[in-house]
Amino acid sequence: MSQSVLEVEDLSVTIATPSGPLQAVRNISFDIKRGESVCLVGESGCGKSMTSLAIMGLLPPAAKRSARRLAFAGEDLAGASMKRINQLRGDRMAMIFQEPMTALNPAYTIGDQLIEVHRRHKQQGDRIARERAVYLLEKVGIASAAERLGQYPHQLSGGLRQRVMIAMSLMCEPDLLIADEPTTALDVTIQAQILRLLADLQKEFGVALLLITHDLGVVARVADRVNVMYAGEIVESAAVADLFAKPSHPYTRGLLDCIPIPGKTAPGEELGTIPGTVPSLIGGIQGCAFMSRCPLAQGVCAEGAPLRHTNDTHAYRCIVEAA
Amino acid sequence: MNKSATMGTLLEMRGVTRTFQVSQGLFSKSRTLQAVDGVDLDVKRGEVLGIVGESGCGKSTLAKMLLGLLPPSSGTIRLEGQDVSGLPRKELARRVQPVFQDPYSSLNPRRTLSSIVSLPLEVQGVRSDERRERSIAMLDKVGLPRRFADNYPSQLSGGQRQRVAIARALVSNPEIVVCDEPTSALDVSVQSQILNLLMELRRELGLTYVFISHNLAVVEHIATRVAVMYLGRMVEQTTTAELFRAPRHPYTEVLLASVLTPEPGLGVPDAGMSAIAPDPLNPPPGCRFHPRCPKAFSPCTTQDPRLVADGEAAVACHLYTQPHTAAA
Numbered sequence: 001m002s003q004s005v006l007e008v009e010d011l012s013v014t015i016a017t018p019s020g021p022l023q024a025v026r027n028i029s030f031d032i033k034r035g036e037s038v039c040l041v042g043e044s045g046c047g048k049s050m051t052s053l054a055i056m057g058l059l060p061p062a063a064k065r066s067a068r069r070l071a072f073a074g075e076d077l078a079g080a081s082m083k084r085i086n087q088l089r090g091d092r093m094a095m096i097f098q099e100p101m102t103a104l105n106p107a108y109t110i111g112d113q114l115i116e117v118h119r120r121h122k123q124q125g126d127r128i129a130r131e132r133a134v135y136l137l138e139k140v141g142i143a144s145a146a147e148r149l150g151q152y153p154h155q156l157s158g159g160l161r162q163r164v165m166i167a168m169s170l171m172c173e174p175d176l177l178i179a180d181e182p183t184t185a186l187d188v189t190i191q192a193q194i195l196r197l198l199a200d201l202q203k204e205f206g207v208a209l210l211l212i213t214h215d216l217g218v219v220a221r222v223a224d225r226v227n228v229m230y231a232g233e234i235v236e237s238a239a240v241a242d243l244f245a246k247p248s249h250p251y252t253r254g255l256l257d258c259i260p261i262p263g264k265t266a267p268g269e270e271l272g273t274i275p276g277t278v279p280s281l282i283g284g285i286q287g288c289a290f291m292s293r294c295p296l297a298q299g300v301c302a303e304g305a306p307l308r309h310t311n312d313t314h315a316y317r318c319i320v321e322a323a
Numbered sequence: 324m325n326k327s328a329t330m331g332t333l334l335e336m337r338g339v340t341r342t343f344q345v346s347q348g349l350f351s352k353s354r355t356l357q358a359v360d361g362v363d364l365d366v367k368r369g370e371v372l373g374i375v376g377e378s379g380c381g382k383s384t385l386a387k388m389l390l391g392l393l394p395p396s397s398g399t400i401r402l403e404g405q406d407v408s409g410l411p412r413k414e415l416a417r418r419v420q421p422v423f424q425d426p427y428s429s430l431n432p433r434r435t436l437s438s439i440v441s442l443p444l445e446v447q448g449v450r451s452d453e454r455r456e457r458s459i460a461m462l463d464k465v466g467l468p469r470r471f472a473d474n475y476p477s478q479l480s481g482g483q484r485q486r487v488a489i490a491r492a493l494v495s496n497p498e499i500v501v502c503d504e505p506t507s508a509l510d511v512s513v514q515s516q517i518l519n520l521l522m523e524l525r526r527e528l529g530l531t532y533v534f535i536s537h538n539l540a541v542v543e544h545i546a547t548r549v550a551v552m553y554l555g556r557m558v559e560q561t562t563t564a565e566l567f568r569a570p571r572h573p574y575t576e577v578l579l580a581s582v583l584t585p586e587p588g589l590g591v592p593d594a595g596m597s598a599i600a601p602d603p604l605n606p607p608p609g610c611r612f613h614p615r616c617p618k619a620f621s622p623c624t625t626q627d628p629r630l631v632a633d634g635e636a637a638v639a640c641h642l643y644t645q646p647h648t649a650a651a
Contacts, residue, residue, distance in 0.1 A: 187377040214510065217584055221590055260540050
């Protein structure tokens with residue numbers, strides 16, 4: 001009935017720490033439709049990676065997840081059994097991690113690791129799995145794919161390892177692909193190639209993509225819709241063109257001012273900054289979390305920020321209506 | 324013209340090569356990796372020289388040689404005309420200082436900030452009371468007030484740590500600061516603060532920077548001149564404005580075309596370069612870029628292009644020396 005591949009409603013993640021519960025993710029909601037690219041953007045510690053781990057059910061033991069609704073293709077994930085989650089994970093929902101060096105097992109050849117996913121979920125025999133592995137390695141631009149299957153991760157460059165990760169995530173034709181900073185460790189030339197590849201594969205296979213990044217350049221070029229996260233919350237959510245044309249939350253505007261934009265920022269000109277630091281997420285947060293760093297802050301911000309809409313798909317949380 | 328170009332030269336590299344012996348496993352012979360190969364480079368007083376290129380192109384090896392941390396295998400490096408191999412280690416360290424990428428590993432976790440920052444002065448034999456005074460003054464200059472002086476790095480955020488690294492680099496009044504990816508480990512809102520600080524300090528103290536980065540938007544913003552490296556070679560050098568306006572080397576074009584500027588609706592560019600990077604242990608003959616070059620033609624496969632200067636700019640590409648065959 002619903003077109004959404006992923007529905008997230010009021011997702012929270014709380015991590016137990018010696019000094020009290022840390023609210024890493026606080027009541028965030030978004031959904032992703034088939035063939036759509038949604039970005040979660042924010043700085044370190046904003047909860048974007050915790051969100052992806054919470055969706056995949058890969059949170060560390062100290063972290064607790066709660067959600068009003070967490071559904072994959074209409075099926076509830078929050079209450080699903082471990083067995084069911086294991087069936088879906090790797091098969092219909094897959095993840096690409098930031099560090100291919102730590103995400104790949106150094107003791108097995110990449111062929112073993114690619115085939116294992118397929119063998120486990122599809123049970124169609126190793127020959128078919130192997131054919132698919134070769135097909136996908138070629139698809140992600142790896143030359144002499146058949147020989148590469150016998151190589152170990154350490155024999156590949158960073159760019160190639162990341163391609164292997166992408167190929168692995170596609171072994172079972174997933175409906176949802178979560179990519180957590182997939183190109184952060186790579187050179188610009190390789191980054192462009194990997195992102196193009198993701199976009200092409202997405203079009204070809206109709207995958208719903210959740211891309212987690214801190215890079216506004218990547219967001220602008222890849223996303224259909226963007227959620228800006230700050231201190232565990234989504235503070236602004238918009239179609240990509242709207243976000244860049246009319247950034248409405250002061251944090252989003254602050255972020256955009258921080259990066260030099262060729263043609264707009266004069267060389268050597270002083271860049272914008274966001275003074276202060278992210279508040280501690282341990283214990284409760286009163287009011288708007290951005291208050292202490294916000295140029296527009298006023299007393300009432302301590303009581304929280306209302307959700308405002310500039311149009312049907314563009315919403316932000318702020319006491320001040322964006323001009 | 325030539326005179327004015329050499330007059331302001333603070334640091335120069337001529338034919339600098341650095342090789343490493345790479346082990347190929349227990350029983351096979353080690354092979355030679357040419358990390359930097361015959362590089363000529365001038366750093367002029369007061370400029371910000373950006374060095375860009377993919378990982379493994381030799382930019383960090385180049386930085387280490389500029390800092391005197393690695394001797395070149397051949398070629399010479401001169402600081403104001405003096406061969407640095409003949410300079411006392413201490414003098415080079417006083418005049419050329421580094422800021423490294425990762426402020427989490429570049430600061431000693433067991434020393435206080437003032438002691439970290441005063442270490443270069445200790446090496447120079449400055450008295451201890453003066454050391455403390457100067458290090459506290461320098462910490463203040465980089466935006467860390469006196470109350471931080473007895474803190475430890477673990478009490479600081481990444482941006483604050485990078486400020487400490489900058490204070491340490493500047494405390495001995497160096498002429499050149501070699502910044503190797505100084506903002507790559509930082510969040511964007513912190514990155515802008517550090518870039519602003521670096522620019523402000525340069526104006527105030529008349530510093531010269533060698534600024535190594537893979538972030539081309541940052542290089543375009545902060546550098547006055549840019550050198551592009553590919554697989555150990557210098558392939559292009561020119562002023563920042565010129566490089567970004569009209570790149571000449573096909574590799575520079577590819578690099579610039581790959582930059583994802585925050586402009587929605589443009590999609591991810593296709594720079595048209597083969598994805599397969601060459602093996603640095605076995606570099607291709609002729610121009611090292613030719614197997615990936617969208618504009619390669621016959622001489623590229625056999626003849627090694629030299630870096631040819633043309634006024635302020637220099638490029639190592641046959642397109643500019645044998646243009647008759649390259650009209651297409």
